[in-house]
Amino acid sequence: MKNEINIGLLGFGTVGSGVAKIMHGHQQDLQHKLGVQVSIKKVLVKDITKSRDTELASEIFTNNLEEVLNDPSIDLIIEVMGGTNGARDAIERALLAGKGVVTANKDVMAEYGQELLQLADEMKCDLFYEASVGGGIPLIRTMEDGLASDRISALTGIVNGTTNFILTKMKHENMTYEDALAEATRLGFAEADPSADVDGIDAARKMVILASLAFSTEVQLDDVFVRGLKEIQNGDLELADGFGYTVKLAGSAEKDEDGIAVAVEPVLFPNSHPLASVNNEYNAVYIYGDAVGETMLYGPGAGSLPTATSVTADIVAACRNLLLGMNGKRLHSPQHERKVKSDGKRFARYFHRILVKDEVGVLTKLTAIYSNHGASLATVVQHPDKKESGAELVFITHRMSRQQHLDVMEELNQTPEVLEVLSHYRVEGEK
């Protein structure tokens, strides 16, 4: 049995420095848990001359990836450098060198996860990626182990902290989208270029990772139907609230005999739904298991120490496996073939907000469009404040297929009395 484990850390940014801090601060606990010393042997950084606030000796910093990968005393590589191609390459080479890998990289895992996991299987190495989704929330582990015997039929989650922060500020502090985004940027919750967050791409990557695992199948980014925050119009949040709903940018994934369906879009949650009260930068994922029923995991979706906690949990698991010689023993090959559900088989309730000409007979004409497409309406409301531009109608439908929704949208857009379909959302309802 090994009597020490050496780690090569790739990257020393927010997460990397957090990992070093936790490992230093909790050395005694880690030793109690593992029975051996775990040390960071080398750290890859871009600039080795930069002064850093760390307990680590300056001589272990290097700007040469080879030096880390070729060090035979290093057992485990922690990839927290970010980016896609360089990181993917480093992970691949580490696995080929027979080293275990822990990564926090959602971009790499969403795009190359399947092939890297296969490579890890072949090389009999561990590849753990808990921190790639949901920051400090132990999501991957719960789906792999806690619900190991259950069949997950669906999951719905708030997996992007930036957009959830923005929507919370807009709803609870009446901020405009622009002000809320500026506040998120000021507090470090949004990046300089926030488009991956606000357009839903970041959330879509995380949903690819979660859905692949939940359904044991390959899911690609292209399989994800994505709508971002821009789809939300002025007044939508208040309007939804008036009907008892909260708007969240949510990911959803479901699977049945027709295949899988994965989406990221603004969704209306009933205010009594636990996801409706997940606020600010927090993330949460709601899991529907055949046997367990409904469970939810909630926590910080990002941040240095929360994310580093997940990375360090993976390090502990990987070290334990190394010590017991059982690294790479859990196979990752997907159990099911990839099969994406057609729009015709994805069912949901929908919320439509429509600006129409203020004329007699418009309501009758519009409700006829719904019934012609076999869609039935649960709620029909004419907005009491008449606008100069016309009248506003809100329809909330019963469950219908996404194809019916698209067909109704198309016909509404071709109807002369319809000035504009202002917004439309999926409504989270009974499963």
Place this chain on the structure above:
Amino acid sequence: MKNEINIGLLGFGTVGSGVAKIMHGHQQDLQHKLGVQVSIKKVLVKDITKSRDTELASEIFTNNLEEVLNDPSIDLIIEVMGGTNGARDAIERALLAGKGVVTANKDVMAEYGQELLQLADEMKCDLFYEASVGGGIPLIRTMEDGLASDRISALTGIVNGTTNFILTKMKHENMTYEDALAEATRLGFAEADPSADVDGIDAARKMVILASLAFSTEVQLDDVFVRGLKEIQNGDLELADGFGYTVKLAGSAEKDEDGIAVAVEPVLFPNSHPLASVNNEYNAVYIYGDAVGETMLYGPGAGSLPTATSVTADIVAACRNLLLGMNGKRLHSPQHERKVKSDGKRFARYFHRILVKDEVGVLTKLTAIYSNHGASLATVVQHPDKKESGAELVFITHRMSRQQHLDVMEELNQTPEVLEVLSHYRVEGEK
């Protein structure tokens, strides 16, 4: 490597039959996960002649414990028979026979958990107990693995579904305590004798299990400060709601350099706190980690299939360990010595509701009592509805020690102007 694993199931009630059902329904998934066949070889029941709705062959049912424990082909014992002494004895004997054990028994784990875990360590067997707390919620696993590198400083949770169901019905449907309890009994959420639930004993047992694990120390049932639902007076729920709080029967455990403090009591949660919106029979545990910050796990706290899901997750983990020959490799000896915090070092905000004589100067006299004990007040409200019996005052304090709270209570009770201290609660506030 073994090519099959045989299980002995002790008990075939709600949970046991759920385990059999899940294992039968998910056979293919289990085989994919483990690579070998896992079968239930024997089932211990009281009455073998009873007709049962199950896929299991009738000849594997036995009423003889020896037959299960002495079967050398059985690798793993699943204890879901309930009760304390018989179950403890069976677990002990299974471990002594070198068999792994999975149990859902909170009574046994709360009272004998430490000694049984030590025995499991000595015998190099696994002893898993996920289902003993929080039904289908993977709490134990998350604390052991997901937050493996973190130091848990506190946890607060709703760990009893019966009382949460009763409080939800009382708050949201204005039911009386008696009616809500009757409804819980009718729906099978409360047992014929509900005292262990409503008096907080069931929750206290679960807090012993969670606190022992979270703080890696021995916690005994006697260490838990317990107040049950009877402490809640008529009108308290509405009154608390008026101040923006929801009353929950909550467990809490905290640890610092002064030791641990564990309690189960009715607590006031601000309505914006995620635990305030955990309703009906659902459970949730809020964990404060040094690094991760705040995370919450939510799900069904009881029920046949949710609890069986946790049992089966443990079975999968135990089988994996057996297959890899790493059973019993995770040591459970507590890292820290048992040290219980004195009341003087447990700080919280308090809510006091007091019936006083309706006389001039009473408020001044009472506020003086608080300040004489060094307690400062955040809110002082005189209830607008005067009662025949006197006037009602509500005080919400700033943080003070439990000893200060007890001293104030004592002096209030001795003050002639105080007719009765109607109720008092800890208020969950900023950590």
